[in-house]
Amino acid sequence: MKRRPILSIRAKLTAAFLIVAFIPMAAVFWILSKHVQESFDRLSRPRMNNARTALAADFGNTLDATRLQSLTLAQNARLSELVYLCAQTGYARELTPIIHELNALGQTTNLDFIRLASPDEVLAAYPDRTLFQQPLGPEFETLAGEVFQTGRALTTISRVRAGSKQGLAIIVIAPVRYGGGFDSLDQAPVDAALITGAFLDREWLTRLHNLTAAQILFYPGGRYTDAAPVVKDSPPLGQAFIEALDKDPAHTAVRSLGGREYLFGGMPLAAPDTGAVQGYLVIGVSREEMRAALAAMRETAVQGALLGAGLCFVLAFGISMGITRPIAALGRSARLIGDGRFREARNSVRTRDEVGLLGRAMNIMIDGIENYSEKLAMSERVAAWRDIARRIAHEIKNPLSPIQLSVQNMKALYEQDPEEFRQIFPEAADTVLEEVDKLRRLANEFSEFARMPKPEFESVDLPEAVENVVNLHARTAPGVQARFSADCPGALVRADRDQLNRVFTNLIKNAIEAMPGGGRLDVLVRRVNDEILVAVEDTGEGMDPAQLARIFTPYYTTKPQGSGLGLAIVQRILQDHGAAFDAHSEKGRGTQFVIAFKELSRDKPAHGGAPHA
Incomplete structure (x- = not known):
C-alpha cells in the first residue's frame, strides 16, 4: 500500500496563513472587478443613448430634406405648366418636353428616383426612362390616389425597386398643380403626382x-x-x-x-x-477601450495580488518558523531522551507562551529522568552483579564439595590407615584435579565474557567462513545430517574473522548438543536486498517460550555441563558487529537462529570503527 505524503506542521501553518490571507484578497478583487465592470457598463449606456439620439436626428433631417426637395420639384413653374397642358388634353399630348424637364430637374437633386404620374400611369421617370407610360405599381398606386383625392403631400418609408436598386427608401408623393387663374395654389386641381425617393443605402x-x-x-x-x-x-x-x-x-x-x-x-x-x-x-x-482598460486594471490587480501573496507567503513562513522551531526543538529533545542522552536533550526554548512553558517543563522532566535513570542504572548494576556473584558462587560451590570430601577422606585415611591411603590417593587426587580444572575453565570463561576484546574488522567471505565451521564440527558429529547451502558465494561482510568463527562454532555446537540422538542440521546463507542472512536450524529438543526468552542471559543454561555464557558471548559479538539476530524455537520441533549482516560493497574499505546497527 502506497504511503500518503506527510505534511509538516510548518507546511500546514503556511498553507493556512495563505488561505486566510487569500480568501479576503480574492473577495475584494472579485467585488472590485465587478464594480468596475458595472461602472464601465454604465459609461457605455450614455454613449449608446447619444448615438441613438444622433441617428434619430439625422434620420429626421434626411426625411425633411427629401420632403423639401420633392415639394420644391413639384412646385417648379415650368414643370407645373407642362403638366397642366398635358392634363388638359387627357394626357394625350406629346410628353417629350415633360421628360426633358424632369431629367433636367433630377440632375439638380440628391434624389435616387423621380416619377411623374397620372392617376393611371407613369408619364415620365428619372433616371429609369423605361417606366414611361407603365402602370404605377401597387406600391405607389394607392398613395398616389390619396394624393389626387386630398391634394396633400405624403411621406412614407417602403421597400421599392428603382432601376437596378432595390431596398428601403424614403418616399415623398407631392401633388403637381398649375396655379394660373387661382388665388392660391392649394385651390388648383391636382394635375399629376410627383413621386420621389431616396434609398437608405450604404452611403447613408x-x-x-x-x-x-x-x-x-x-x-x-x-x-x-x-x-x-x-x-x-x-x-x-x-x-x-x-x-x-x-x-x-x-x-x-x-x-x-x-x-x-x-x-x-x-x-x-x-x-x-x-x-x-x-x-x-x-x-x-x-x-x-473599456475592455482594454478593465483588462489592464485586472492585470495590475493580479500583479498586486501576486505581490501580496508573495509577501503573505514570506510572512506566513516566518510566523510558521517561529511556531514550529520550538516544536522541532522539543521533538529533538524527545528523541535524545529516548536515546538516553539526557545532557544533550535539554532544550533552549524561551518563548513566553504555552510552547515555552512546555519546554521548561520538559527540561525539569529531563533532570528528573536523568536522576532516576542514574539511580536505576546503579540499582540494575548492583542487582546484576549480585546475580552474577550468586551464579559464580553456585558454580564454584559445585566443584568445592567433591574437593572437600576427597581431602577429608584422604586426611582421615592418612591418620588411620596409611596403606589404604596409598591406594585411594591417586583416585582422590584425580577428582580434586578435575574439579580444579572446572574452576579454572569457569574463571577463564567469566574473564573472557567480562573482557571481550575489541573486534578487528576486515572483509570476510561470509559463506566460506560459515561453511568451514560446518565442515569442522557438524560433518563429524555422529548421527547428525548436516547440510550447507549458499546462494551468494563470495558475499563479503565487515567482521572480525576470529569472533565470527566463535559465533558460528557456538551456534553449531549448541545445535549438535541439542540432538543427542541424532537429527538434521541446516545452515543456509541467503542474500536479501542489501543483507546477507545466515540461518542455523536444528531438529533437536527445542525450547518453550520461557526458556527461549532467557537464552541470552549470562549463566543461564539448559545443559547439565553448560556455563550459560556461550550465547551471551554470541549476543555481545553480534552487537559489536551491528548484526541483527533472532531466535525461534518450538518444544519437540527444534530451534532456528537467524543472523542478518550488512553486505559490504567490494569497492568499500573494510577497516575502521564498529559498524552501525
Whole structure:
C-alpha cells in the first residue's frame, strides 16, 4: 500500500496563513472587478443613448430634406405648366418636353428616383426612362390616389425597386398643380403626382457611422442586409433581438463582432404617415477601450495580488518558523531522551507562551529522568552483579564439595590407615584435579565474557567462513545430517574473522548438543536486498517460550555441563558487529537462529570503527 505524503506542521501553518490571507484578497478583487465592470457598463449606456439620439436626428433631417426637395420639384413653374397642358388634353399630348424637364430637374437633386404620374400611369421617370407610360405599381398606386383625392403631400418609408436598386427608401408623393387663374395654389386641381425617393443605402449608413463612430447594422423589414463598416462575419444579433426591440426600443445586449465586444441597441425606422416600423438601425458601441482598460486594471490587480501573496507567503513562513522551531526543538529533545542522552536533550526554548512553558517543563522532566535513570542504572548494576556473584558462587560451590570430601577422606585415611591411603590417593587426587580444572575453565570463561576484546574488522567471505565451521564440527558429529547451502558465494561482510568463527562454532555446537540422538542440521546463507542472512536450524529438543526468552542471559543454561555464557558471548559479538539476530524455537520441533549482516560493497574499505546497527 502506497504511503500518503506527510505534511509538516510548518507546511500546514503556511498553507493556512495563505488561505486566510487569500480568501479576503480574492473577495475584494472579485467585488472590485465587478464594480468596475458595472461602472464601465454604465459609461457605455450614455454613449449608446447619444448615438441613438444622433441617428434619430439625422434620420429626421434626411426625411425633411427629401420632403423639401420633392415639394420644391413639384412646385417648379415650368414643370407645373407642362403638366397642366398635358392634363388638359387627357394626357394625350406629346410628353417629350415633360421628360426633358424632369431629367433636367433630377440632375439638380440628391434624389435616387423621380416619377411623374397620372392617376393611371407613369408619364415620365428619372433616371429609369423605361417606366414611361407603365402602370404605377401597387406600391405607389394607392398613395398616389390619396394624393389626387386630398391634394396633400405624403411621406412614407417602403421597400421599392428603382432601376437596378432595390431596398428601403424614403418616399415623398407631392401633388403637381398649375396655379394660373387661382388665388392660391392649394385651390388648383391636382394635375399629376410627383413621386420621389431616396434609398437608405450604404452611403447613408457610412454617413451615420462617421457621425457616431459606432458600428451600424441595417435591418430593413427585420432582416439584416448591410453594415457600416462592412463586417465579414454574420452579425450575432438575430430575430430574437429585433423582437426584443419591438417590445422595448431601449433594449440593449452585449455581443462580439469581428473579435471586438460591442454594446448593441436599436432605433426603429417608422413611416412618418402611419408610424409603422419598417426596419431597424442597430447601433454597436465598441467596448474595446473599456475592455482594454478593465483588462489592464485586472492585470495590475493580479500583479498586486501576486505581490501580496508573495509577501503573505514570506510572512506566513516566518510566523510558521517561529511556531514550529520550538516544536522541532522539543521533538529533538524527545528523541535524545529516548536515546538516553539526557545532557544533550535539554532544550533552549524561551518563548513566553504555552510552547515555552512546555519546554521548561520538559527540561525539569529531563533532570528528573536523568536522576532516576542514574539511580536505576546503579540499582540494575548492583542487582546484576549480585546475580552474577550468586551464579559464580553456585558454580564454584559445585566443584568445592567433591574437593572437600576427597581431602577429608584422604586426611582421615592418612591418620588411620596409611596403606589404604596409598591406594585411594591417586583416585582422590584425580577428582580434586578435575574439579580444579572446572574452576579454572569457569574463571577463564567469566574473564573472557567480562573482557571481550575489541573486534578487528576486515572483509570476510561470509559463506566460506560459515561453511568451514560446518565442515569442522557438524560433518563429524555422529548421527547428525548436516547440510550447507549458499546462494551468494563470495558475499563479503565487515567482521572480525576470529569472533565470527566463535559465533558460528557456538551456534553449531549448541545445535549438535541439542540432538543427542541424532537429527538434521541446516545452515543456509541467503542474500536479501542489501543483507546477507545466515540461518542455523536444528531438529533437536527445542525450547518453550520461557526458556527461549532467557537464552541470552549470562549463566543461564539448559545443559547439565553448560556455563550459560556461550550465547551471551554470541549476543555481545553480534552487537559489536551491528548484526541483527533472532531466535525461534518450538518444544519437540527444534530451534532456528537467524543472523542478518550488512553486505559490504567490494569497492568499500573494510577497516575502521564498529559498524552501525
